[in-house]
Amino acid sequence: MKNLWIESDAEAMVAAYAAKGVDRDLALRVYTTRLLGGDPRLVLHGGGNTSVKLTATDLVGDTWDVLCVKGSGWDMAVIEPAGLPAVKLAPLLKARSLERLSDEDMVALQRANLIDPGSPNPSVETLLHAFLPHKFVDHTHSTAVLAIVDQGEDSEALIAKVFGPKMGYVPYIKPGFDLAKAAAEIYDRDPSVEGLILDKHGIFTFAETAKEAYGLMIHWVTVAEDYVTANRKPAAPRAPLPASLAEPAAIAPMLRGAVAARYPEGRIERMVSDFRTSPAILDFLARADLDRLAARGVSTPDLSIRIKTGPVVLPSPDAADLAGYRIAAGKAIADYVQDYERYFTENDARDDVRRTMLDPMPRLSLVPGLGMFGHGRTLKDARIASDVGEMWIEAVSGAEAIGDFRPLAKSDLFELEYWSLEQAKLAGNKPKPLTGQVALITGGAGAIGAATAKLFAANGAHVVVVDLDAAKAAETAKAAGNASIGVGGDVTSPDDVRAAFDQAVATYGGVDIVVSNAGAAWEGGIGEIDDALLRRSFELNFFAHQTVAQNAVRLFKEQKTGGTLLFNTSKQAVNPGPKFGAYGLPKAATLFLSRQYALEYGAIGVRSNAVNADRIRSGLLTDDMINSRSKARGLSEKDYMSGNLLGLEVTADHVAQAFLHHALAERTTGDVTTVDGGNIAAVLR
Structure with missing residues (x-):
């Protein structure tokens, strides 16, 4: 992976933001955050976050040590200083002494200590950033790193082999207070490490300068990439395809209909679809074991918010039998829905929390021979699903190249997909009457x-x-x-x-x-x-x-x-x-x-x-025609245009x-x- 830091560009950004009263370190934090966010192999649609520790003045003029950390809803590729809300650091550090802290209380703590109360919610990983002592902290979900961590029971040994003693190992823990405490304790045991590898999750790097923290991220991601490249197994067996494949346009409408959610009262929730293909996509979809890999799940847990428990694999469409394809594709989607409903029922029964099942329709459909369809209630969501699909393919390809793709178990995935914090976001996102149409x-x-x-x-x-x-x-x-x-x-x-x-x-x-x-x-x-x-x-x-x-x-x-x-x-x-x-x-x-x-x-x-x-x-009823028609009826133009029972012109x-x-x-x-x-x-x- 190429290090994209350019000194002149960094200084130009510092100068531009200085004119707006923005601190140099915050400007450099914005600069490297954009570098990370601009590469989908590192950061994709909300995944990943960055921070910098500074001092800031609140609304009444008091000065505080603060953590400026990525805020919810901001895209790292185009982030501005406002996308890194400042949180008072001392209360965050004090929280480390607590035995437990619920997700809701954690969010309340972070919001209560914002320097600007109007700022967006700080990242769910704010405490992890706070508990690490470094000035700059970077976190990504690198596909190359995921290829290393998404392995079976020996993932810890493989992580040690690939990264050596300079990177600490953190077992999988759901993001939040517990993960923040565990990661900080692992760092404290060996403060010489340059970063942390989070099993089934991603990578953190940290340093005292923006340039160094970013450089460490690029270095260790490159180490992971090099290991995958050097240790590739022979290509997996290929599955046969029909002699004559149908075009994507021939199956897109039927697939769009098949993934529409139908409700007993007759209501239909439609989605739009985004078709995506490339040589890399087609090569991966040609694998004979595609069903097995898709069933394993997502490559990093936060993807469950975008593509649920993973993609659905559909048959390859034979142009000579589209009627048969409709039946086969419909069955594959019905099976996916049934599996999802079982996944929800079994995991929901583990506690007394009241949850409402999300619609069970897939958000990513893989079609060998053609490509993939991302599905979403909006075109933006559909495109996000396709983007996620491409990165899922890259991560799974890498994991399979060096071993056996074994991501987070779906029982653990459920905790994130039905996380109270994510449910709250969804509850506030009310669709409009024609959304999905x-x-x-x-x-x-x-x-x-x-x-x-x-x-x-x-x-x-x-x-x-x-x-x-x-x-x-x-x-x-x-x-x-x-x-x-x-x-x-x-x-x-x-x-x-x-x-x-x-x-x-x-x-x-x-x-x-x-x-x-x-x-x-x-x-x-x-x-x-x-x-x-x-x-x-x-x-x-x-x-x-x-x-x-x-x-x-x-x-x-x-x-x-x-x-x-x-x-x-x-x-x-x-x-x-x-x-x-x-x-x-x-x-x-x-x-x-x-x-x-x-x-x-x-x-x-x-x-x-x-x-x-x-x-x-309008273009049909032009001024000239209004003049002509009013004369034909013996009326003035005004009386002609408002010549109705209400006496009002219609627009x-x-x-x-x-x-x-x-x-x-x-x-x-x-x-x-x-x-x-x-x-x-x-x-x-």
Whole structure:
């Protein structure tokens, strides 16, 4: 592993932070924390932590010796000084004399002694950092070190062989007060050590300068890497693959549906999926003993928060038998769920603590021949699961190369996965109404489409904004947020529509909600209008809706989690206006199309509803068209736009609210919602 310390960069950071009143040592702590956090082989998504001992002044002007330690929620790769909250050191050191300290009391102690009460919670390993006397302390979950410590009963002997007397050995203890005391006692027995190796867990290094502590981490991780490289066994036997493998896109929707959690009252918790592949991933997944390794569990306990007890191994998909693959993959996931439920029941029965089982669905699916799928309620969580999967593969590969992968027993893992501190974090993370769902919106860069994309994303959905203008689609998706994407395409082109849905599958694994919104209007008397123009209007305002809905149903049937079709049909569908027949006729057909989908696909959980909106300022109803339509009705523009029972202009945001209502109305289908401020002539009857 390369030492990335660059003196000029370190001094530049010191200078930059000095201008903001930040202490030199704290600036260097930030610098080396970022170096560690930027390498996933060392630190991954919350794993690992660092600290520095300083003096600090509190809010009333008193000066204290403090421990600045990584705070909860901060990413080490981009940490700022605020991500290293200062905790008064003396009360932490005093706690070492206690016989026991519960996790909840430990957190309370740390929070009560924060210099700034508004700081994030200090790391759960704060006491370990405090009990070690060194100014700088670094902790990582190096995959190379895990390869050494994730061995059988002889792991202590192997650790001594690889690292020698300069590194202390700490048997596995759950992070917290007990681990902090044990680690400090081991250090006290031999203060000459340069660090500690924590069995089944990771590595600590420490020194009086940031540069030295970081350098020791890189040195000892390199020692572990070199040992693995020099002692590799022959490659493991390979498992055979089907002659013709299916593409990831062919199985992604069915897998996404298979890992959705279903509840007795009919509620479904969907997840999005992130597909990942590489030569290293494919090589590992080709092992004949993959099932055995996956069943062993995670390479370091904190990964249980990300991928539960470990990955599920799915069969390789034969392109010639996708129906058979659905059954086989479904069984593998059902078996995983059953094993997880047994794991919970057996371990939960060991004490009287009241726990609620987390959903038992896997968060990482391994598919030999293709790669792996990370699953999560958000795309961020799915990508984290994939990142963790890559590092799990690296650690397990290293462990198997030199011995036998034997990580922490699942009975011990349970204590961390169902740790009260982690449960508290989860309880505070309430999902939004559309969390886990993917919405595809056509005409997405227009006024109504953009308002709907923004509202859906704010309610938790990942949005695929589809528009003829690809640049505007991307801009709208960025404005909507929540990892939404923009896709360019012409909805009158079946190929473009298919490509948009394919992109949704490639990015998120599937689609749950479709807002078929794209449209345009042409004026002219119905008896005189050009036939080509009328057909053009039908292509966009009817047949495009049919093409979009067909693609949606294709995915809904693969996912088997139902789905929502929402059509923008316009009040013209039921209340035609003069010289607007070329628009109203296909819209009327689209209204009945929405009902036909409700009729034919309700049995598989598909809901189909329509929104009839009127007089919305947009790319369709431009200022010129407002002028033309108001004149056709003999009204001023103001009276035309607010010519309804409420006397109020209706906006794109109001239409978006109607679409959201239908997306959440789980027992409503075949409905038409009018959004026009009240037009008695357009009331359905």
